[in-house]
Amino acid sequence: MDVDPIPPSSSSGSHMSLYPLPKIDENNSLDSKTPKERVIELLDVLESHVEKLRKEASQLEEDRDQLLSSIDSVRNTDVMSELEENDREDINRYADRILSRCLTVEVKVLTQRDHSQEEALHQVNHLINGLIMCVKSDPEYAKVRCVAYMNSCSSHSEEGVTDKHFESTLLGCTVDDQKKVKKRLQGLLNYFDKLNVTAIL
Template structure:
C-alpha cells in the first residue's frame, strides 16, 4: 500500500506539472505576435479555442497537500525569497541569472563530482524544507535554467 500511495502522490505531482505546462503553452499562443501574421478569422478561432481550453483546464483541480512543520514552512519561505531574487535577476541580467540558477541547482544536487560552485546558505535552507518541497524546488530551478 505504501508503494501505491507513493505512486499516487508522484502521479499527482506530474499532473500538476503538466497542468502548469499547458497553461504556459496556451497563454503563449494567446499572446503570440505570430497570430498577427494570419487572417483575422483564423486568429479569432485560435484565440477562442485557446480560451476554451484554458477554461476546461481550470476545471481540473489537483490538490497534493504537502505536510510541513513550522520549521519547514519557514525554510520554504526563505527558499522562495532566494527564487524571487533569481527571478529579478532573470529580468535584469540573463547571464547573471543563468550563473545564479546553476549555483542554486548545484546546491540542490548530491552529485559532488561536478566542480560547480554551491551557495551554502541556499543549500542549508533547501535542506530545511520537506523532501517533497526539495523535489519541487529542484524542478522549478531546472525549468528556470532551461528557459535561460
Template sequence: MASNGETSEDSVAVQNSNFLLNTLDEMEKRVEELRDNAKKMEEERKSLLGSLNTMLQSQALVEVNKGDREELELFIDRLTKRCLTIEITVHIIRSPSQEKSLQTVLKYLHDLIGTIHSNMQQSRQVIERYLNSCITETKGPVDDKFQAALLGCTAEDQKDVRKRLEALWASLERAEKAESSMASAQSTVSSKNTCTSTKANKDVKK
C-alpha cells in the same frame, strides 16, 4: 496448562493480527502510490500552465499577424482556463522553519518566472545556478542564498523544487526553439521577397 479452546483462540487472534498487518502494509503501498501519482499530475498541471504562459509572452506570438495572434491568444486562454479547473493538492507535513524556508524558495522561483519573458538569457543562467544548487556534486556555479533556503526545506519539497526548475528549463528551451523557427521562417520570406524585388527591377530596366 492452557485448554484447547484457549490455544485455538490465541491462534485465531494471531492469524487475524497478521492478516490485518499484511493488509495495512498493502494499503500503505497503495497510499504512497496514490500520492506519487497525484504529485505527478500536479507537476504536469504546473508544467502545462508554465508552457502556456511562456507561449503567451513569447516573441514568436508577437510577430504573427494580428488576426492569427488574436486567435492563438484565445486558444491559449481556453487551454489555461481548462487546466485551472483541475485541482490537485498533496499536503506535506512541515515544521515552522521548513515552511519558512519553502516560502523563501517559492519567492525566488516567482521572481525568476517574472524575468523569463523579458530576458531569456539571464533566466537561463539563473535556472542553471538554481539547478546546480539542488544537487550534491555540482558541475557549475550555484546560488548560495537559494541553496541555503532549499536545504531548510523537507526532502520532498526539495525534490519538487528541482522538478519545477527542470520544467522551467524545458519550457524555456521550447520557447527559444519556437522563436528561432519563427526567425528562420521570416528570414526565408524576406530573402524570397528580396529576390522577387530584384528580378522585378531587372525586368523593368529591360
C-alpha cells in the same frame, strides 16, 4: 482474520477500481499471526496504496502545470506577431478556451511540514522569486544565480558554481519540497535557454 484483495468492481468507473483494496478475513483460523500483526499487515498494504496515489496525483499536478506553460508558450510565440489581427484574435480565443478547460482540473498533493520546514520553504521561494524579478532587468545575472541554485540541489555541480546559503536553506525543506524546487529551477533554466541567455560564469 486474513488480508485479501477486493477485486475491482466491473460496474464502477472510479480510478480507485485500479487499486484492489485489502479486506480482513475474520474466519481464517489457520493464520499463525497475532491479531496485531494481521492488522499491521493490512495497514502496510493500505499505506502502499496511499503512496502510489500520492505519486500519481503529483504526476497529474505536474502534467497540468506543463500544459498551462505550453499554452502560454504558444500564445507568446513569435509566429503570433506574423498573423493578421483577426487571425491572432481567433488563435487567442481558441487558446483561452483550452486554458479555461485546463483550469477546471484541480489536483493538489499536500506536504506535511513542521514550523522550521515551512520557514525554510518560504525562504527558498523568496530567493527564487527574487531571481525571477531579475530576469527582465539582468537575464545574464539571473541565469548565473539559477545555475548556482540548481547545482545546489544536486550531489555534483556540472558548472562548478553553487550557492551555499541556498543549499543550506533547501536542506531544511522536506524531501518532497526539495524535488519540487529542483523541477521549478529546471523549468527556469529551460526558459533561459529559450531566451538564448548565456550565463557568464
